[in-house]
Amino acid sequence: MSSEKYLKPEVIQQIKRLDLRAQFIVKGYLQGMHASPYHGFSVEFSEHRKYTPGDDPKDIDWLAYAKTDRYYVKKFEAETNITGYLAMDLSASMAYTYRQELTKFDYAICLAAALTYLMILQNDPVGLVTFGKKITRSLPPKSKRQQIGTILSLLSNLKPEGETDIGNSLIQLAAMLRHASLVMVFSDLLTDPEPVIAALRRLRHGGHDVILFHVLDEAEVKFPFHGLVDFEEPETGQRLEIDADGYRRDYLEEINAFRESYREECFKSGIDYVPLDTSMAFDKALTEYLATRRQRA
Structure with missing residues (x-):
């Protein structure tokens, strides 16, 4: 089986246990890394x-x-270790999927689990925070192997529900951190961007490295709808019927501008922005993480 096949979301969905999913992703990723002379050198x-x-x-x-x-x-x-925090958005909108095997939340959970394995394999302490309108749970970082089981157990029992306040939650997180850390944020960012960007800047000004994993559903990126479609806003329950064919061009312009604005703002602040959708293989995000870790170490 090729490493590329390991990394596809539909393959991951066939595995029920999160620990096995995470190992599967990491195994495929590392196989792919070793197959490349450039990446092999970088890892080595x-x-x-x-x-x-x-x-x-x-x-x-x-x-x-x-x-x-x-x-x-x-x-x-001491020169190589970095303390990592996985920051997971628990908002109801993360539960959305149109025709993909994994919801946005499932996708983010699998990715966070794989990153946990990678960090512990490198003897890096890693912790977890979850947030909705505020931080709901905080697990301190550790580098012992038992931390994998602790984090994966927490991740596998999380459920996305309710509204979110990403900006406020990240400001809370910035106030909690006592030492320079690597903060990995997983969210669909479906909220007003300004408070979120301000909070991300605050994390950077505090001396922290930030990777923003922007996880959207494939349908939110490509808008594969036709005819009259009834949409429901997951966090407020508001409904809206639109003519999808007439709306498509405007929608695609808006979503592309939305992602591009995050990319530009993150670039200005020295934040790594990783745009993902649930149809994409996991290796793009993993590569981004390792590249960031090497750059900052």
Whole structure:
């Protein structure tokens, strides 16, 4: 089975247990990484940095020199470890799916579970916060193997319901963090962007690295509807009947502008923005995480 097949959401849906889903995603991803000379090098030397004057020559990794013709030294553990927080949006809108196997919430949960495995494999402490209108649960970060089971157990019992206040919740999170951390936010961001962007900036100004995983349903990105369609707003219950064919162009312009505005604002603030939809394989998000971790380490 190819690594690409491991990473498809419809394949993941066939596995009922979250721990097995997460391992499946990570296994496929790592197979894909090792199949690529570029990524293989990146992973192999993620714990290295270039030799600089003042470093002890005894710390030079001669195997790395033989492969690259450059001098590298092994990083000390304190230089490489980063504390991670998974921040999970529990709003009712995350439960939406049109024709995909996984809801937005299922997709985000699988991705968060896989990232938990990756962080623990790298001996990085990782914790979890969940939020609706405010933070509802907080699990402190740990790097022990038992933390995988603790986080996956929590994730598998979460249910998306009610309204959300992403901006307020992220400001709460910023106030909780005592040390520079990597904050991984999972949300569909279906709310007023301004308070969210302000809160993300606050996290960055606090010295934290942020990856924003913007998870939408495939139908929310591609609008595959025709004729008269009755839509319901999941958090308020408001209903609206529209002519889908007449509305499509305007809708697609709006959703593309919405995502682009987040991309631009995140870029300005040094935040990694990862636009995803539930039809996409998981490796894009995992690659983004590892690239960010290497960059910030």
